[in-house]
Amino acid sequence: MTNSVDEVLKSDVLFVTGSNTTENHPVIGSKMKQAVKNGAKLIVADPREIELAYYADVFLQIKPGTSLALSNGLMHVILAEELQDDKFIEERTENFEALKELVKEYTPEKVAEICEVDAKDIIKAAKIYGEGNRAAIYYCMGITQHSTGTESVMSIANLAMLTGNIGREGTGVNPLRGQNNVQGACDMGGLPNVYPGYQPVANPDMKKKFDEAWGVDLSDENGLTLPEMMDNALRKSVKMIYIMGENPMVSDPDTTHIRKAIESLDFLVVQDIFLTETAELADVVLPATAYAEKDGTFVNTERRVQRIRKAIDAPGEAKNDWEIFMNLMNRLGYEKTYESASEIMDEIASVTPQYAGIDYSRLEGNGLQWPCPTKTHEGTRFLHGERFARGLGLFKPANYKPSAEVTDEEYPLIMTTGRVLYQYHTRTMTGKTEGLNNLAPESFIEISPELARVKNIETGDRIKVSSRRGSITVNAKVTDKISGNTVFIPFHWAEGAANILTNGSVLDEYSKIPELKVSAVNIEKAS
Amino acid sequence: MVTVSINGQKVEVEKGSTVLEAAKKIGIKIPTFCHDERLKPHGSCRICVVEVNGGANLPTACVTPVYEGMEVETESEDVVTARKEILDLLLADHPLECLTCEKAGECVLQDLCYQYGVEETSYDGARNHYEIDQSNDFYYSDQNKCIKCGKCVMVCDELQETHAIGFAERGFETHIATPLERGLSESTCVSCGNCVSVCPVDALGSKKKTKFRYWEVNKVRTTCSYCGVGCQMDLLVKDNKVVEVQPADGVNDRMLCAKGKFAFDFLSHPDRLKMPLIRKDGRLQESTWEEAYDTIVGKINSIKAENGPGAFAGLTSARCSTEDNYMMQKFMRAAIGTNSVDHCARL
Numbered sequence: 038m039t040n041s042v043d044e045v046l047k048s049d050v051l052f053v054t055g056s057n058t059t060e061n062h063p064v065i066g067s068k069m070k071q072a073v074k075n076g077a078k079l080i081v082a083d084p085r086e087i088e089l090a091y092y093a094d095v096f097l098q099i100k101p102g103t104s105l106a107l108s109n110g111l112m113h114v115i116l117a118e119e120l121q122d123d124k125f126i127e128e129r130t131e132n133f134e135a136l137k138e139l140v141k142e143y144t145p146e147k148v149a150e151i152c153e154v155d156a157k158d159i160i161k162a163a164k165i166y167g168e169g170n171r172a173a174i175y176y177c178m179g180i181t182q183h184s185t186g187t188e189s190v191m192s193i194a195n196l197a198m199l200t201g202n203i204g205r206e207g208t209g210v211n212p213l214r215g216q217n218n219v220q221g222a223c224d225m226g227g228l229p230n231v232y233p234g235y236q237p238v239a240n241p242d243m244k245k246k247f248d249e250a251w252g253v254d255l256s257d258e259n260g261l262t263l264p265e266m267m268d269n270a271l272r273k274s275v276k277m278i279y280i281m282g283e284n285p286m287v288s289d290p291d292t293t294h295i296r297k298a299i300e301s302l303d304f305l306v307v308q309d310i311f312l313t314e315t316a317e318l319a320d321v322v323l324p325a326t327a328y329a330e331k332d333g334t335f336v337n338t339e340r341r342v343q344r345i346r347k348a349i350d351a352p353g354e355a356k357n358d359w360e361i362f363m364n365l366m367n368r369l370g371y372e373k374t375y376e377s378a379s380e381i382m383d384e385i386a387s388v389t390p391q392y393a394g395i396d397y398s399r400l401e402g403n404g405l406q407w408p409c410p411t412k413t414h415e416g417t418r419f420l421h422g423e424r425f426a427r428g429l430g431l432f433k434p435a436n437y438k439p440s441a442e443v444t445d446e447e448y449p450l451i452m453t454t455g456r457v458l459y460q461y462h463t464r465t466m467t468g469k470t471e472g473l474n475n476l477a478p479e480s481f482i483e484i485s486p487e488l489a490r491v492k493n494i495e496t497g498d499r500i501k502v503s504s505r506r507g508s509i510t511v512n513a514k515v516t517d518k519i520s521g522n523t524v525f526i527p528f529h530w531a532e533g534a535a536n537i538l539t540n541g542s543v544l545d546e547y548s549k550i551p552e553l554k555v556s557a558v559n560i561e562k563a564s
Numbered sequence: 565m566v567t568v569s570i571n572g573q574k575v576e577v578e579k580g581s582t583v584l585e586a587a588k589k590i591g592i593k594i595p596t597f598c599h600d601e602r603l604k605p606h607g608s609c610r611i612c613v614v615e616v617n618g619g620a621n622l623p624t625a626c627v628t629p630v631y632e633g634m635e636v637e638t639e640s641e642d643v644v645t646a647r648k649e650i651l652d653l654l655l656a657d658h659p660l661e662c663l664t665c666e667k668a669g670e671c672v673l674q675d676l677c678y679q680y681g682v683e684e685t686s687y688d689g690a691r692n693h694y695e696i697d698q699s700n701d702f703y704y705s706d707q708n709k710c711i712k713c714g715k716c717v718m719v720c721d722e723l724q725e726t727h728a729i730g731f732a733e734r735g736f737e738t739h740i741a742t743p744l745e746r747g748l749s750e751s752t753c754v755s756c757g758n759c760v761s762v763c764p765v766d767a768l769g770s771k772k773k774t775k776f777r778y779w780e781v782n783k784v785r786t787t788c789s790y791c792g793v794g795c796q797m798d799l800l801v802k803d804n805k806v807v808e809v810q811p812a813d814g815v816n817d818r819m820l821c822a823k824g825k826f827a828f829d830f831l832s833h834p835d836r837l838k839m840p841l842i843r844k845d846g847r848l849q850e851s852t853w854e855e856a857y858d859t860i861v862g863k864i865n866s867i868k869a870e871n872g873p874g875a876f877a878g879l880t881s882a883r884c885s886t887e888d889n890y891m892m893q894k895f896m897r898a899a900i901g902t903n904s905v906d907h908c909a910r911l
Contacts, residue, residue: 042793042815063756063821064793070725182910214792218889219882219909225889226897227880227907233890238903251898256873260903263910266877275877275904276867281892282881288911304863311835312848320863321856322848324837325884327830328789329799329806333885335787337794337815345885348784348799349806349831353838354853358881358888362895364853368861371899381887403796403814458754461790461823469830472701473822476755550910 040173040209040419041339041406046072047207050169052162053089054082054193055104055179055554060458062177062213062338069175078169080162082107083179084453085483085525086518095162098520099152101453102183102555106437108192110148111163112140112199120167122201129425130198132432139434151437153521167200171207178215178455182554187547188435198430204421214338216462217328221336224391224407229260234389250388253371262549263289264541267298276303281358282325286314287463287531290551291506291541308358311465314531324355331357332378334400336407340417342395343404440555441543448504448557450488450522452538460529467529480511480533482560483525489515492560499563502526504538504556510563524558568634583614583625583636594638595647595676597764598713599626602817603722609713611650611676615640622646648680654711655685657692657736658765665709667766669778673711694739699749702826703760703770707739710767716740716759723819728753740767757825761811761818773829776802785812788824789883795824805832864900873901880907 045051045068059066066089073079073092081093082104090096099107115121116137126133145163149156166172174197180189194203194210202208214220226233236243244257261269263285269275271294278299289295299305299318307319316322328335330351336342363375375381379397386392394409406416421430444451459477461467468474482500484492494500498513502524511526511533519525526535536553543552567576570587577586582605587594597609605627613622615637622643625636637643654673662668677683694707712731717740720726728751732741742751760768781800788795796814799806806828811818830836840856841848867875878896880889889907896905 043817062791062793063754064795064816064819067723067725067819068817071723074725216792216882216908217787217789217794218884218886219792219907221886222880222882222884222889222907223909225880225886226893227882227889227905228909229903229906232897233893247897251894253898255897256901256903258903260905261877263879263906263908266879266904266906269877274875276871276875277863277877279876279878279892279896281879281888282883283879283908285879285908288908290911303867306860310830310837311833312837312841316837317848319841319848320843321859322837322841323856324839327836328885329784329786329828329831331885333887335789335794336886337787338792339794339815341794341815342886343787343794343796343814345786345789346784348782348786348801349804352832352836354840355836355838356853358884359891362888362891364857365860366895366899368857369864369899375891378885378887381890385886385890459822461827466789466830467823467827469833469835470827471829472755473827475701476822548910553911 038209038211038213038339039203039421040206040211042068044173044207044209044419045069046075048072048077048169048171048173049207050078050080050166050172052080052166052172052174054174054176055181056175056177056213057083057085057087057455058175058213059088061215061456063458065213078165080165084519084523094165095158097152097154097158097162099154101451101523102440103152103437104180104183105185105189105192105435106143106148106151107159108189108196109140109143109437110145110152110159111166112136112196113143113148114145114160114163115167115199116140118164118167120164121199125201126199129204130430130432132434136195136199136432136434139436166196169200169202171205172200172202173207173209173211174202175211175213177213179554181548181550182552184441184543184545184552185435185438186545186550191433192435195432195434198432203430204419204423206419209419212338218335220338220340221334221342224336224389225385229262232388233385234391247388264544264549264551267295267541270298270301273301277305278302279306280315281308284313284315284463284465286318287534287536288528289541290536290539290553292534292537293507294541308361309465310355313463313465323361324353325358325361326351326355330355334382339406341404341406342392342400344397344400441552442540442555442557444557448559450524450558450560452502452504452524452526452535452556452558453554454526454528454535454539456529457527460527462529463531464529480509480526480530480535481514482511483514483516483519484560485520485523486515486517487520488522488524489513492562494560494562500560501563502538502558502560504540504558506540507537509533509535509537524560566630566632568630568636570636571638577630581630583623583628583630584612586630587625587636587638592638594625595672595679596626597672597711598715600715600719600762603715603718606714606718609711611647613643613646614638615643644680647676648682651677651680651682652685652687655682656687656689658711659708660684665766666769666772671766672764690736692737692739697747699747700753700755701771702755702822703757703768705740705748706767706769709765710740711765712738713764715762715764716768719758719762723817724756724758726752726754726756729759755822755826756820757822758811758819761820761825770808770826772807774802774805774807776800776807781807783810788820790823790827795820797824799828868900876900876902877904880905882907882909
């Protein structure tokens with residue numbers, strides 16, 4: 038997030054798009070509802086009529102995969118109504134003319150047709166956002182998990198810059214991070230192209246810096262992304278995969294493809310707290326500690342580095358993940374020992390500019406929000422206050438492109454995926470809580486009343502759902518939360534797994550994110 | 565700024581502050597049931613009454629604004645008499661089950677009765693008898709113990725914004741209920757447990773899976789391990805087991821969701837991995853760390869010798885700590901020699 042969570046209550050306009058906040062980030066969802074009660078305007082864009090839609094001034098029930106067109110349409114109206122922030126554009130940005138040119142053709146009528154919403158609602162939403170003094174955008178995987186995911190994010194950033202809604206309290210472009218430490222994992226270089234602190238591996242200066250810090254000659258070649266790893270495993274050019282605390286057999290698209298890839302490996306190591314669906318395929322499984330059994334930090338969605346503390350002993354001989362890697366490195370000839378997680382944080386601070394001012398003694402209390410460049414720096418509540426990281430904010434106009442996955446006669450419906458409140462990701466943890474399993478016992482498919490009528494389907498019917506990748510059988514839930522030919526399946530369950538159906542072969546050109554939110558499917562009553 | 569005197573001690577506070585806030589500033593504790601600084605003050609429980617300038621009326625500290633020259637007594641004879649009377653009245657319709665009550669040790673009513681020496685009620689009258697609502701999977705509603713402070717209703721309305729519960733009936737019959745008395749499982753309740761966390765007595769209580777007393781546990785502050793909000797919470801630990809989770813101050817403003825509050829069973833689940841496993845004869849078998857390390861290192865060396873570092877890939881984890889992630893990418897980059905490190909940020 039460019040801004041902070043408590044700023045939800047400082048905004049006068051909230052634009053929530055591709056985020057089912059009350060189910061996936063419940064505490065932030067509640068704050069959004071508080072903000073509405075206090076008088077903030079709310080715009081919601083989502084293929085499903087999520088809870089926040091009931092609180093919205095405008096709800097745009099868009100067709101999955103059309104967010105980019107919607108953003109361009111909103112900018113078209115804002116320019117037509119002269120609601121842009123000319124001073125901000127002049128002083129803080131560049132490439133405005135190209136943006137202006139591109140959005141010219143995105144008339145509300147044209148965008149309404151693409152998104153399958155009412156043109157009047159697009160105009161209304163644009164006016165609300167454009168007239169806001171402190172308008173904030175909140176988004177999640179509904180924006181990113183598309184073949185045009187990166188460009189959709191860029192178009193959201195364009196919208197914020199066009200109206201000067203960035204770099205101030207209560208504004209911003211705020212992706213809600215879905216996992217407890219996805220921010221920390223990215224910050225630490227759990228990505229194939231960057232070292233910790235987003236320092237590119239292909240930049241000779243950065244390579245030199247880390248060569249010296251770590252005392253080795255590092256590779257300057259970008260590594261493989263997760264989908265590329267699986268493809269290379271299938272082609273036998275990747276022989277060994279080491280997985281820590283992840284369950285791609287349930288979380289990744291096209292499970293059949295993932296299984297084949299994993300089975301093609303010479304050697305798979307999985308380090309986890311349970312024998313997950315992925316661990317069952319491993320050659321070696323290592324028992325790791327859970328969050329309550331170790332000291333460390335998680336970095337939340339607002340970049341806040343916060344402590345976790347050892348409260349209980351780990352079961353059996355389970356070890357801390359960092360300790361396992363230290364032991365393996367030492368055995369591989371890389372001699373270095375760490376006594377504690379705190380000592381590792383000191384090394385992190387020494388190589389990561391955003392973390393330079395962070396150490397455990399400073400994390401008591403409420404932690405620190407990076408960037409925190411010095412030991413006396415108090416952390417950063419919102420980014421881009423005085424200037425953007427690159428200097429001027431660059432408008433990156435992008436044209437709408439339809440999803441790569443297309444419907445046809447055989448697969449005429451669009452399936453989108455997501456989470457439910459009472460389960461978490463692949464259920465490795467929540468699946469062990471009886472009460473949650475009572476509330477959300479099994480996989481299901483949401484079907485619109487109109488589609489259910491055509492197909493003669495009722496809630497509770499067993500439904501076979503098929504895509505070009507495979508098929509699953511799940512229970513029907515007929516609901517007006519969803520409309521027309523769009524269906525929804527949560528991806529938590531290994532039984533009736535939505536990811537048997539999703540497409541892993543189409544990736545966003547820039548981020549390599551799979552097009553998880555759009556799969557062409559068909560449904561029929563299971564015999 | 566306004567200067568007031570509390571128990572003879574002078575304090576300067578901002579205009580518009582309440583007596584309760586002024587007292588807090590100098591460390592003087594005034595008891596409360598219904599007060600919560602996150603909520604609109606409403607002064608309904610009256611236990612925070614204080615004496616002002618020797619006046620006969622005892623205003624409630626939580627809603628009374630300070631003024632210049634105000635002189636407040638928080639434990640005068642009249643105040644203590646009033647508080648004892650309030651406690652006496654509360655006990656007139658509250659079962660004295662403290663020996664077996666789950667809340668014992670963390671019950672505000674118990675603490676205040678102890679503080680003011682109120683052993684039992686002096687009133688002999690009718691008592692309410694409610695059926696305990698056990699329909700929610702994680703907590704119960706025992707209206708026989710409710711003191712009508714209303715904090716649960718306000719948290720559900722003003723903070724959680726779920727509006728699942730409200731006051732029903734009037735007068736002696738007043739109680740907390742779901743619409744049409746249909747029970748928690750039939751309401752809009754999302755099992756966040758934020759009402760349970762603020763209940764000063766045992767009217768709303770977590771269904772404990774392990775029996776414990778609040779004086780037996782250690783509290784350890786940590787960060788929730790589910791979504792990316794980063795809620796702060798305390799783990800209550802007894803005999804090396806997490807037995808309850810309570811929300812703490814932080815980005816979450818002392819709020820949690822159903823997962824953060826109630827889904828900690830996995831920690832002590834019997835299926836937790838306890839030993840390294842190595843695949844032998846086609847199945848995973850328990851082994852030792854030494855053998856596991858040797859197997860992994862042997863395999864890394866042989867694959868590297870034959871195929872180079874490009875044959876390796878690693879997935880770090882959005883679920884593990886920052887330090888764990890740093891060490892894994894360092895292991896992949898510095899010890900194995902590849903940048904093929906990724907994780908499920910894309911999923």
